[in-house]
Structure formats: structure tokens, C-alpha cells
Amino acid sequence: MAQHSRSHYGHSPALDGLRGVFMAAFMAFHFGATFLSGMWIAINLFFVLSGFLITRLLIEERETRASIDVWGFYKRRGRRILPGLFAMLTVVTVYVCAWAPEELRARWGGDILATLGFVMNWRLIAQSDEYFGDHLIAPPLRHAWTLGIEEQYYLVIPFLVMGLVLLVRNRAARVLALVALAGLTTIWTATLAARESTGFARLYYGTDTRIASLLIGTALGIALGWTAREGIPRLPLLWVTVLGWVGLVSNVALFLLIDPFTDWMYTRGGMFFGAVGSALLIMSLADPRRSAIKQLFKPRIARWFGRLSYSLYLWHWPVHLLLGPDGLAGSIVLTGVVGFAISTLLAYLSDRFLEQPVLRGGIKALLPRLRVPMAAVFAPMVAFVVVCATVLLPTSAAPTGSQTTVMPAAITRTQPEYSGTPAAFAMLGDSVPWYLTERFPRKLFPQAKPVNLASEGCDLLDRPLLSVDGIKDQHGACKQNMNTWGARLRESGAASLVVWGSPLLASAHQMPDGSKGLLGNPAYEQLILQTYDRIWQTARANGARTVDVVNVPCRRFGAAPDSQEYQQLQREQPGYVEEFNDPVRLNGLLARWVSSTPGARLIDLHSAICPEGRRDSINGITVFNDGLHFSPEFTPTLWRWLLGQLSARA
Template identity: 25%
Template sequence: MCTAIDMQPVSRAATHFRADVEGLRAIAVLSVVAFHYGVPGLTGGFVGVDVFFVISGFLITQLLLREIAATGKLDLLGFYGRRAKRLLPAAFAVTLTTLIIGYFVLAPFEQKEMAKSAAASALYAANVWLLRQSMNYFAPESSLNPFLHTWSLSVEEQFYLVWPAFLLIVGRFSQKIILLALLIVVFGSFVSCIYLTYGKQAWAFYLAPPRAWEFGAGALIATRPFERWAKQPGSSSMVGWLSFAILILSFFAIDGFMAFPGVVAVVPVAATALLLLTGNNPAGPSALLRTHPFQYFGARSYAIYLWHWPIAVLGTVLVGSTALANCLFFVMTIVLSSLSLAWLEYPIRASHWLAQRSVRSIVMGGAVTLTATVAGILSFAIAQYVTNAAQAKIVASTSKYSLSSESGCLAGFTTQSPIRCVFGPSSYTKTIVLLGDSHADQWTTALAAIAEQRGWRLITYLKASCPIADIPVSRVYSLRLRRLSPQCASWREQAISMIKTQDSPDAILLAQFSSGNVKGPFTNLGHHAVSIETWERGLFGALKELEPVNAKLIVIRDNPTPYHPVGNCLARAEWRRLPFSTCNRSLSLTTSNEVFEAEQRAVSSINNARMIDLTSSICTGLVCPAIRDGVVVYRDANHLTVDFTLVLMDRLAAELIATL
């Protein structure tokens, strides 16, 4: 296919082949692979996909405008026929291989999700599917989807569905009209991208319209006015080397914590566009990009991109993610991509029979698409059939949400106003308020049951990913929104005000994902995590604000955090007949004594405040089991299951009664 990732000509003697573009493909795909394989420092390697988008816009626009200029029309059958035979067979091979190996490696419920993603990928709707699943590209759970990377291929295909028609309309006019039309597309797409990045980041990341400006940037370079400028040798070599340096630096300077794509994506997009513009200058980076190593990886870029991610996902499940394992995964990727290129891609592209009539390639592509879709459906059906009672029990336990979440009481990531929910009998003797994030929310089913038993009223103020500790607004970062979350400070201020003025509580319980917000091995927040000292001051500040309420202040110590998807681990262990103990975690790897001690200091400084520590009821000795007393302990990588909080209900009730 004539995309950035997959267009490698069968013959390098082709009239319009540019070796510098092949070298750019190598840089793009190796940056993506290095990012996914955890190469230290390469925090922005994922922008290699943006490089691909720019190259795609450049190549396809150049190709189509030449055809329009020569013939006054477009051979759409020929266009899509070439796309089909160049792209679909390799994608089908990877899809089928992944589904087969995934059957033996992943648990049945994971196989179902894999099968759905495979079918969406086959239909070039993977980006839309991932968006509907609320799957953030940078979230830890994304690493469990072997077809996550196909979102970008879907974006490209969706772009190509409309781009030929667009160019056919504007390509008949003068160069000025073509340029103006492209500028309008780029500007409109870029504005929508900026807007969505700071409002609905996943939409900006996954959908084709907010990404069209990146293709458009490459398309602009393909127009004749820019071609004429590029032929002027004057400063183009200096521009080329500067752009090359900026592009390489962007792989290290950008990270997944930035609001991306948005303004940040301008850096790699502009650098790539300028490299394409100056690529024919032998004094520029073109000389480097034309060397054998770059040509080798560039020729295999599409196959490498297809193979590397399923290998990483399934390989990590089997052997873990270590430097040695990742090196092995890379070798496997190169070997399989080379075989794929030599035995599948090149023979089909060179097929004389397919080349004779474009409709043959289109029919072949349709058959491959249909077969891949059916393979996904069959994979889902097989996974459904092999799901046994043990698998169903694990899935049921990890899929159950708390009473407050089911009741719509957990405020979402962008919600600023507190949601006040009341549970318990209409006639009550005491009022308990629960204030916190999702780690507070997980206790609501057990607390509501205690309230019913004791004749208490339970009032909740809960917001996802929003710490109660009064830390600076500039440090409250939302992993889901991929940006700072100023709504948290406003929500917390309003919730505390409502508690003071409306509730007259006898006790206020505070619970939050403590270790997830503090610098150290227990957080995914990177440089946005706060120091121990800042966290201690923040908790003290929150307690100090609540002290005038004249209620018992009770801080529930954050539960031990395994930081791996326990439910997935248990289901895989059951499927592969491994002991459940393989999913246990050491106590030292799930708790932070430093955070606990800091919180104890903050609590001890406040009158009428105390701390509840349930760790000994969650973990046994030095081990935090994945299953305890026959009950699954963790719903995901950090939350307790509802079932297990009910196991802890008596212990929690005893602690509350003792305090009250």
C-alpha cells in the first residue's frame, strides 16, 4: 500500500523512488519499536507514528497529483487495487498468527477482547473501537491488547478513503487553489485537534479528522511550489540537518504525560515535513538516510510495525518484560518481518496475474478482509465456548463495581461539582461521611452494609483520580485525561464546604490512592508525582480544613498495590494450569512504608484524627495473595474487589465502632 508504513517498491529503479524517504521510515518504525520495548530515555518514540502520517500524506498526494496532471482523472480501481495487494496479505498473516498464539497464551476472556480488536482491525476501524472501549493508548491496560497498534493503520485507511476524491476535485484547478484548499484542510484539522486534545484527548489521538493535518502537512510539501523551493540548494542542507536533529530530540523530549497530539505534535510533524522538503539535497541528512542500515529497516518498516507489538504483548505474558526479553522480541520481529517481506509481500506485489486487472487485487483484498473478520468472530466464539466456571468466577469478581459506582456517585475525570450520595436507613443514629477517590469508592459496598447493620447514615463524596491531600494544583495530573486536572482542587474545596455546612457528621473517612501519587516505584505519574514531604503537607492541610467540623477524622491506609492486572494473571494461570500463587506479590513490592509513615505523622498532628490500617487482613505475612480465603483480592492493578471488601467488613466495622 502506498502509505508511509507500507509502501516499499518492488523495484528500486522505480522512477519516483526516494531513498531518503525509505530512511525516514526506518527512523519512524525503530522509534516506535524502541518506545514499546522500553528503551530508556526514548519517552517520545511513539511520535514515529506521526512521522508515518506526514510521509503518507506526502507520498499519496504526490502520486495522485501526478496522475491527475497527466490524465485529468484518477484510476480509483487501480489505486485501491494497489493498496489492497500491498497491505492486506501481511496484515492478515499477522492477525491470524496472533489469534492462534493468543489462544494458548491469553485467558478466554482476554481472547474475546483480542478477537473483537482483530475484527475491528480487519475492517480498519480499530481506532474507533479503541475509542469506544475508552482505551487510553498510554494506560497500563493498553499493553494487554495485541492489536492496539493497528489504530494508526485504521486512521491511514480512513484518510485514503476520502483523500483521492478531495484531490480529484481540487487537482483540476491552479496550483494556488490546490495550495489554498490544502491549507484550509490543515488549519481546520489542526484547530479541531487542539480543541479535542484539551477536552477529549482520546478523540484527538485516535480519530482521523483531528489527525488529518499531519497528513496535510506532508501533502503541502508534495505541491509544486514547495518542490521548486526544495530544488534551491542554498539553505536547504542546513534546514535539513536542523530538522533531523529536532526530530531525533523529540523522541527523547516528548513523553506520554504531555497533552498529545495537540501543539506538541507540531514539532515532529514540522521536522518531518522539512526533511521531506530538503530530502533531495545530497549535502543534507539524505546522505545518512540512504545508507544500508536505514534502507534495510525502511524496506521492512511495515512488516516490523505489524509484528513488533503482538510479539511484545504475548511474549511479555509468557516470559515477562526484561531487557533480555525485549532484545529477544526485537530479534524475532526482524526475522518475522524479513520472512514476511520476502515470502509474502514482495511475491504478491510482483504478481503479474494481479497486475493485469485491478479488480483482481480488489477482490483479493476483499476476500482477505472478510477472512480476517471471520477469523476474529470465530476466535471470539471459541473463547466463549472454552470459558469454564473457574474463568467465569474470576471475571465476575473482577467485573463487579462498588455500590457507589453502580449508583452513579463516583464523579468522572472532568466533573467539577461534587456528587452527594446518601446510603443507609432513613432513621439513623450516626452519620459517616466518606471522602476520596476511587480507592475510597471501593469501600462503599462494605460501608453501606455496615451502615445498614448499625443504623448509621453513609454519605459519599467521591471523584476518580482526585486526591484528597491538598497538594498544589500544578501537581494534580490525570492519567486518563493526559493533562493537569485543576477540577480536582475545585471539587475538593466544594466537597469539604458541603460537609461542613450540610452533613453534621460523627466521623469523616478519608481514603485515596496514596502511593500512586507519590514519587517512587509505586506510581505511574512519572515526574508529575509529588514528593513525600509535599504529600504529608497536603494530607495535613486537608485534615486541618476538616478539623473544625468536630467529627472523628479517620484515614484509611491505602491498600497494598500489586501494579499488575491480577484478574488477568489469575485467569491466565487457570487457563494454562499454573498455580494461582504465581500471581501473588511480595508485601515490600506493594506497599510504601515511607508514604505510610508520612501519613501517620500528618494524622498524629491533628486532634481527633486516627488511622486505620487493614494491611494485615489483606496480606499474609510478607506476601499479598491474589486470592485469599477463596476470594479474588484485586479487581485490577490497584483496586480491591467488592467481594474482598465484604470479607474485610467485620474488621472495618470493628475499627469504626472502636473509634466512634
């Protein structure tokens, strides 16, 4: 195929700028710019752009050589993708082997292999991963899902283009065929979204639910592809400019107005129309004629960022996790500045000294004096990653993690032991039971089969939460979990449901009449009781014979008394901090519900953890690792206690 310098398309600085601006905004979203709630949709723009650029080059190759060198195409893609990916994977693998939480090493080892095989998106689906959930144990390779989708598409796109060229003679018909195919995948996505059993991960990570954007990009590439007979088609400049502005405005509107769980993005073609808007913007910026919209994306810094966009994407997510879920000193600005600086430095070093030399001259550009094939250079790197992922990680779990075989000490002297029943039981609640179930010590209790019906960051109450940051409604994944946990309970066959009380219940909620609901308010407390009634009814209707309610232990509120958050909470939600530290009123309400409900039983976690007040450690093991969630080291201890409580009631 003709090299880039001999291409009929030339270079488009505005497209570099587009990549740079959108990647910077996408990174800002991850580093804490929450007002960009729809920035996740920028991934679709990159899919459209990728499909467009690749297809144009394939069309040009087909025209100039009368064929497409498929193997050559794969090699060029490998040169572009693999060097930077191997570098990032090597660093992540070293971290996982040496410093990662030990109970997560086997799981993350599998992530490394899935990334190498470009199937990370399907692995995340299998794990029901919540991209927008709690980032406490977010996988460092979660972002590799996009590479999986792109590389899966790259496997078939040469054959798709060749098939269209051979079977469909008319350019417009080829474009319409691709748009129709994208439309069919959109209908399929809506069909999946309508099913109660479809999890959010399936919609968000699926190749079939995301491929519409790549198909729209391919359609645009065919529409604007060079042919010897027609050259490159051109619309009137006025139309190109107007359509470009329409595309830009539509993208910005999505970034600001939707959130990750906006239903119509999946159920009513939102992803499809967003991709069309991206295609209009890309078409305008790819046009060689001068226009006002192109000037927005031509600043040198934007173009420089654009040339680093792939490397920035690879490195910014691990850096984001390195800075922690709360950022640096709780400051979004400081977190963003440091995150951008570290990510940009790593991306520049990778691009300058690894990716670009390989892209221009192959492995010989890195080692000009050594006449060795690329495989001989990258083989040790790949071998290290594979060996660590397949051998070291699964066998290195610590005795205090989920793979432990050493029975932990008891919490209380008189606690009952697990007798093997119940074998199957389900856990319902927020991220606290979710993490406990994910970290379940299976080797200690092989007979027990906990079913995870909990959901990260989700409230038991179906009412907006009133926080110091404003009103926070339940997001789509939470609502979906509320609607589907009953069916999943029935499918699991679990005869017992364990419902975990949450500090969120002590927080203010917006009542149906718009007022503020707090503990002590009879209407709000009645709302909590009614919620537990509905849970009980759903559980019994789906096969559960018993409902066990775990009350809330004492904790230490994280913010200092002189902090702005603490002072604002005391003003807006008097009593919340005290209730978080020692939930006397909430636990009393839960006990009242249990005493009046047949088949309900109370599991008194508060008395076990806090017999005489808060304890930071039990048997020398830290209880909470972040003030809210039980630490990985304490998890086996808690499971021994909890299973004993369930057995005593069986």
C-alpha cells in the same frame, strides 16, 4: 496508473533509510529507551510521508490518464496493507482465543473486529485508553489505531485530490488550501484540548486531531507532483539542503525534549509545526540531487529496515507485550536486543513470503498454479478471525473473571453482603482501582454501577515523585484527571466516592521548597492530609454525600534485598520498603484524617487482607498477580467484600 518502474519520480533510497532509522528508534522507544520521550511524534512523520507518496502518485495518474481510478487505488492499497495485517491478526487472534486473560477476551475480540474495520482509533477513544499508561493489560492491537487513521484518510484522498485539481487551477493555491485546512484542524484540536471534558485518548487517537500531518503530506505531494507542463518543481539545492537540516533538527529536538503529555503539542499547534518539520526533511530526501543530508539515510541496513518498516510496525507491539512490562531480567539492553530480533524475523518472513509476492503479482504469486481470486484464499483466514472475535471470545470468559456468574468465597467470616445500595459510586486513585473497575464482575452484581475516575500510573499528590530513576512529575493525563474528575463525578450522579490509598503516598516526593518529603516528616504528612481535604471538598461540591477511604494492604516488595534497586531505595528512602510491605504509618495517617473529617468513612482493607500478616493467597486464589495489582482471579472476591462494606455504611 503507471507502475512504479515507469514513474517519473524514480526511487529514493534516502526515504527508505528515513523510514528505517525512524522505525528503529520508534521500536527502541517501546522496548525501553525512555530517553526518547518524544519518539511518539515519529508517527506523524510517517503520516506526512504516507500522504506525500500517495498524493504524488495520484497527481501523476491524473496527469497521464486525465482521471484517477479510485477503485484501482483502493485495490492497490489493499494489496499493500491487508496481507501483513491478516497475518498479524491471525496470530493475535489465536493467542487471544487460547491464552489471553479470560476476563479480557471479549474486549480484545472487539478490538479484532475494530482493526478489521479500520476504526480501532475510535474504539480506543470510546474506552478512554491510555496509550502511555500501565501496560499490564495493554491491548495487543492498540497500535492498529494508526492504520485506522490512514485507511480512513485513504477513503477520501482520491476525491480530495480530484476536487483540488478540478476546482483550483494553480498549484500554489492548492498547496495553500491544504495547509489552511491543516491549520483549521489544528485550531480544532486546540479547542478540544481546552475543554475539561476532553480526555487524552480523544486528543491522541482522534482522526481529526491527527489528520493535519496527512494533509501536510498531501500538500507536499501536490507541491512536488509531476505534471506534463511543469515536470517536477525544484528549489535551489542549497535551499533544499538547508531546509532538510532544519527539518531533521526539529524532529530530533522533539524526540528528546517533549513527552507524550506536553500540552503545547495539542494546545498551541505543536503537532502542526512538527508535521511541517517532517515535510521539510522528506522534501530534501526526495530530491534526486546529491546532498550531505541524504548520505545519513543511505546505509544499507537503514534502507533494508525501511523496506520492512510496515511489517516491523505490525509485529513489534505484540512482541513488546510478549516480553512483559518489565522486559527481560529488568535489562533494557537485553529486552531491546531480543525484541528487535524477534520483530525483525517476523517482519522479514511476512514481507518476504507474503506481502511482497502479493504486492507484485497478487494472490497468484502465492499460489501460481491455482487460478483462484484473492478472496478465496484470504476468506478462511478472515472467517476464522471474525468467528473467534464474535462468537468464541464473548462466550469464553472464565468463572473467575469479570463475566463470572459463580459467587466467590468470602474473605472474612463476618463480612456483610451487598444489599443493592449504593447503586452508583465512583472509584478514585491509581491503577489499582482502575483495574478493579475495568474488571468489575457485572453479572454477579448487576445493580452496582461503579464509575471509574481512577487513572493508571497517577499519584493522588500533585507533587513530583522522587524515585531511584530521578524526579518524575505528574504527566499531562494525570493532571487532566485531577482537574476533571469532579465534573465527571457530578455527571455520573454517584452519591459516594471511594478513594484508594496508594503505596505511592509512602514514596518520597519533592516538596514545594525543593526538599525531600517522606512519611514521618510533619510537612509531608500535612501535604497528604491537605490533598485528602481537597478531594473531600471536590467530592462534596459535585454531589457526593460520603467519601470512603480504602486503606493500603500489605504486599511483598518485588526487588530482592541484594538487588541494586533495593539497596538504593534503602539509602535514599529509608523505611519505604518496610512501609510498602506493611503500611502501618500510612494507614495510621489515613485513619487520622477520616476520624477528623465529617462524612468520611474508613474501609479497612488492610485488616481484611492481612489479619495476621501478608497472605499470598486467600481461599486458594492468588491475591496479587504482580506484587501490586489484585489478580483477575481474586477480583470478584474483593468486589464481594468491598460492596458489602459500602452497603453496611449506606
